[in-house]
Amino acid sequence: MKKKLGLILMMILTLVLSACGSNTQTEEGSQGSSGGSGEKGKLDIFSWWTGAGEEDGLKALLALFEEKYPDIPIENAAVAGGAGTNAKAVLASRMQGNDPPATFQVHGGSELNDSWVAADKMEPLNDLYEQEGWNDKFPKELIELVSKDGNMYSVPVNIHRANVLWYNKKVFEENSLAVPTTFDEFFKAADTLKEKGITPLALGDKEPWAATHLFETVLLGELGAEDYKKLWTGELAFDDPKVKKAAETFKKMLTYVNEDHSSRNWQDAAQLVGSGEAAMNVMGDWAKGYFTNDLKLAVNKDFGYAPTPGTEGTFGVITDTFGLPKGLNNSEDVKKFLSVLGSVEGQDAFNPLKGSIPARIDADVSKYDQYGKDTMEDFKSAALVPSLAHGSAAPEGFVTKVNQAVNIFVTQGGVDQLVSTLQSAGTELK
Amino acid sequence: MEAVRKETAKGEKASKKSYSSDQWMALAFLLPSFLLIVIFVYGFIGWTGYVSLSNWNSLIPDFSFAGLKNYMYLFSDFRFQADLRNTLFFTILFIGLVILFGLSLAILLDQKLKGESIFRNIFFFPMALSFVVTGVVWQWLLNPSTGINLFLNTFGITPKWYTDTNILAGFQWGQIEFGLPAALIAVGIAAVWQMTGFSLAMYIAGLRAVPDETREAARMDGASEFQIYRQIILPQLRPITVSVIIIMAHISLKIFDLIYSMTGPGANFVTDVPGVYMFETTFRGNYYANGAAIAIIMLLSVAIFIVPYLLNSRKGEA
Numbered sequence: 001m002k003k004k005l006g007l008i009l010m011m012i013l014t015l016v017l018s019a020c021g022s023n024t025q026t027e028e029g030s031q032g033s034s035g036g037s038g039e040k041g042k043l044d045i046f047s048w049w050t051g052a053g054e055e056d057g058l059k060a061l062l063a064l065f066e067e068k069y070p071d072i073p074i075e076n077a078a079v080a081g082g083a084g085t086n087a088k089a090v091l092a093s094r095m096q097g098n099d100p101p102a103t104f105q106v107h108g109g110s111e112l113n114d115s116w117v118a119a120d121k122m123e124p125l126n127d128l129y130e131q132e133g134w135n136d137k138f139p140k141e142l143i144e145l146v147s148k149d150g151n152m153y154s155v156p157v158n159i160h161r162a163n164v165l166w167y168n169k170k171v172f173e174e175n176s177l178a179v180p181t182t183f184d185e186f187f188k189a190a191d192t193l194k195e196k197g198i199t200p201l202a203l204g205d206k207e208p209w210a211a212t213h214l215f216e217t218v219l220l221g222e223l224g225a226e227d228y229k230k231l232w233t234g235e236l237a238f239d240d241p242k243v244k245k246a247a248e249t250f251k252k253m254l255t256y257v258n259e260d261h262s263s264r265n266w267q268d269a270a271q272l273v274g275s276g277e278a279a280m281n282v283m284g285d286w287a288k289g290y291f292t293n294d295l296k297l298a299v300n301k302d303f304g305y306a307p308t309p310g311t312e313g314t315f316g317v318i319t320d321t322f323g324l325p326k327g328l329n330n331s332e333d334v335k336k337f338l339s340v341l342g343s344v345e346g347q348d349a350f351n352p353l354k355g356s357i358p359a360r361i362d363a364d365v366s367k368y369d370q371y372g373k374d375t376m377e378d379f380k381s382a383a384l385v386p387s388l389a390h391g392s393a394a395p396e397g398f399v400t401k402v403n404q405a406v407n408i409f410v411t412q413g414g415v416d417q418l419v420s421t422l423q424s425a426g427t428e429l430k
Numbered sequence: 431m432e433a434v435r436k437e438t439a440k441g442e443k444a445s446k447k448s449y450s451s452d453q454w455m456a457l458a459f460l461l462p463s464f465l466l467i468v469i470f471v472y473g474f475i476g477w478t479g480y481v482s483l484s485n486w487n488s489l490i491p492d493f494s495f496a497g498l499k500n501y502m503y504l505f506s507d508f509r510f511q512a513d514l515r516n517t518l519f520f521t522i523l524f525i526g527l528v529i530l531f532g533l534s535l536a537i538l539l540d541q542k543l544k545g546e547s548i549f550r551n552i553f554f555f556p557m558a559l560s561f562v563v564t565g566v567v568w569q570w571l572l573n574p575s576t577g578i579n580l581f582l583n584t585f586g587i588t589p590k591w592y593t594d595t596n597i598l599a600g601f602q603w604g605q606i607e608f609g610l611p612a613a614l615i616a617v618g619i620a621a622v623w624q625m626t627g628f629s630l631a632m633y634i635a636g637l638r639a640v641p642d643e644t645r646e647a648a649r650m651d652g653a654s655e656f657q658i659y660r661q662i663i664l665p666q667l668r669p670i671t672v673s674v675i676i677i678m679a680h681i682s683l684k685i686f687d688l689i690y691s692m693t694g695p696g697a698n699f700v701t702d703v704p705g706v707y708m709f710e711t712t713f714r715g716n717y718y719a720n721g722a723a724i725a726i727i728m729l730l731s732v733a734i735f736i737v738p739y740l741l742n743s744r745k746g747e748a
Contacts, residue, residue, distance in 0.1 A: 096489075096625075116489070116715075119489060400714050408509075
């Protein structure tokens, strides 16, 4: 009997051990192939594009690649949910486990340079830029956003604009108001609207980044492009009087927002403008897709757009880019994908569906709607600045702390407290 | 027959020194899950503790020893202080109301009502929902500009529910205003609505365990219904109350899904809890060591409730 038992025990142990053994084997296997997806040579394109227009855009891009390179298998490895948060968490564990995807979506700027490039996980793409002649096809300031120490590390596919003021045309016409271009004009218009019982500014900061987004456009408006950029390089301190003035302006703006702002997300805030309950809203230009597709409103008829107060001639950039991780053995295939991604054809396949504008300045304007055409025009001439709320200006850790400070500020309104939190968090920046 | 008897005799002899064969068998089958739990639960608790003492606060792992730096940071942080306040008040509010409503409903249902099982099922049903569903539903119901306010507004009452940033009976303590955040009442309503069915079921079971003879005897002695409940039945329900408190406490201290889907961190962090903060700081901010420190503090706070209970039940066993 005892012998039998010993045998059973041995069998169980062997089972457990062999299970462990086979585990390590598969791990080694996938590391060996290094394509990441396990199957040899398959390109897994990692992103968080699973929403309505963006998924169609991605599919169109993948279809274009398959048409050009039918012999390279490709896989859509998008991770849904949390505005990219889930995808970023999956990406972080894959990168740290030396199992990178073939290429992945990352915002140009700090999100790329201070994390994966700084961790020495990315290959420079200088030769690809050279070979494709991209150096004068993307704006210089955009190339700077995907470069560190003179090397380029990713290829931008699209551009969203952060500093857009959306307004309800009918409300503005009925009250014979002009679209404000300065903060003084903004407050004057806001007072008129408030008297009429219309919420001047819609805000939906259930997710605190929306308030940070508004604050970022106020910073940009008060400081101007030059000084705004200096904040992120450490050349301008956060306790500068101009930053304080921006915080004061932001505080004043918050007295004009809807009372239930903390129960709304950005779509709910945009809806207030759509229905005419509120007159204005500050949001990135993904809101255009929400206005036209979800609320069925017409551009320049029901709603209009303008740069946020004081930001005429500047362009808050949010750019999705794709790079080449280190340690892949099919990197030549990945480069082929990146070259399609960076081509006029690729960008024009993706962007009209996604509702963004191409990162290249020589794309086919006729494929875009009126908003896209106007924005492409601005993009060519405006000063480009990185967005704070969306991870281009500063590392995610800094953004998290700013989101917290802004969330407290929206309720408490402590200007000095906000400035000192920014200042102490800013010591983490270089 | 003979062989079997010999075998058992052998087994008995052996059991003096070591396990009997049946016990070996049981042990052998327990071993795999035991190993898995040791590695994947306790091992990773240890790993989390280790990370919480390191400097790993960016995407690039850095395991250099930081001492208690991460903990010190948290306790001086406005958001974490607010989280501790919220957890404390939410737990008191939540457990208190769940026990109150659960017990009251159980006593009412215990009055041999017709169709009792229908009532029981209706009260018990919210338990079957996920906290995420509850959160989304109550987010709409208690939305200040839609929901039940459309009804209340006709009476001129306009509660702001979870968007209220007032702290009731608050006073300044550290960086925060200490008191009951009004917004948490809205969250509490949703949580109590969901979990009352559970304590109701527990108490009904407890009430059924009280033999009818006891009540009969008390009635014979001339005790009123109220006295019977107050002095005979309620004292017998104490173990049930302890179980309800333990189970509700660990739900309340670790709550994440309800808050995340219903309110998020809230304006001025009036509805934030450590679980939400941990998720955001770890997976959005990449402050891995800070996140690990929050996780350890949450573990310890639950342990305060669970460990005395475990020690107590071991005493009972011995």
